[in-house]
Amino acid sequence: MKKDGLLNGPAVNDAGVKIIHKDKSHKCNACTLNKRDIPACVSTCPSSALLFGSRQEMLKIADERVLELKKVFPDAGVYGKNEFGGLGVLTVLRDRPEKYGLPQNVKAVDLAAAESIKDIYALLDAFTMGFPFMKRYAYKISRSFGSHKEV
Numbered sequence: 001m002k003k004d005g006l007l008n009g010p011a012v013n014d015a016g017v018k019i020i021h022k023d024k025s026h027k028c029n030a031c032t033l034n035k036r037d038i039p040a041c042v043s044t045c046p047s048s049a050l051l052f053g054s055r056q057e058m059l060k061i062a063d064e065r066v067l068e069l070k071k072v073f074p075d076a077g078v079y080g081k082n083e084f085g086g087l088g089v090l091t092v093l094r095d096r097p098e099k100y101g102l103p104q105n106v107k108a109v110d111l112a113a114a115e116s117i118k119d120i121y122a123l124l125d126a127f128t129m130g131f132p133f134m135k136r137y138a139y140k141i142s143r144s145f146g147s148h149k150e151v
Contacts (some may be wrong), residue, residue, distance in 0.1 A: 058090050065092050120145050 036043075042052040051058060062078040069076035073094040079102055080087030097104045124138035 055086075055088075055090075062090050062092050069094060117142050117145075 038052050039050075042050045051061060053061075059078070059081065062081075066076050066078055069092065075095045077093055077096070078090055079093050079097050080090040083097075083103065083105075093100060093102075120142035121139055124142055125135060128134035128138050
């Protein structure tokens with residue numbers, strides 16, 4: 001294991017993966033490091049709150065859970081069913097999504113347009129010399145060239 005310190009940079013393990021530090025938000029990478037059929041968080045969840053399976057299977061389970069919850073929580077619903085054109089992660093909520101700060105009635109993202117904007121920005125970013133105000137300007141220009149229509 002390499003040392004952690006101000007002069008040596010963040011600690012990394014032998015595989016070159018940055019070690020997670022306390023009080024920092026991070027995305028779990030356990031499943032990419034250890035190939036498995038079921039994610040580690042799902043197999044070890046003590047309350048069985050996390051499930052893993054096909055989207056259709058998960059939608060069926062989520063809809064059944066919502067029917068059960070609606071007896072006590074009339075505004076219960078499944079978040080991710082239609083938002084952004086259907087998310088890969090579904091969440092059963094006891095209340096409306098806006099109560100949790102989640103966007104509602106969001107349309108799908110046009111991936112072709114997003115890719116064209118990204119490519120134009122990457123080209124323009126090479127000329128910004130790392131100045132934040134120039135990077136923002138390059139992004140605005142790339143959005144005007146890209147076809148960023150809502151779906």
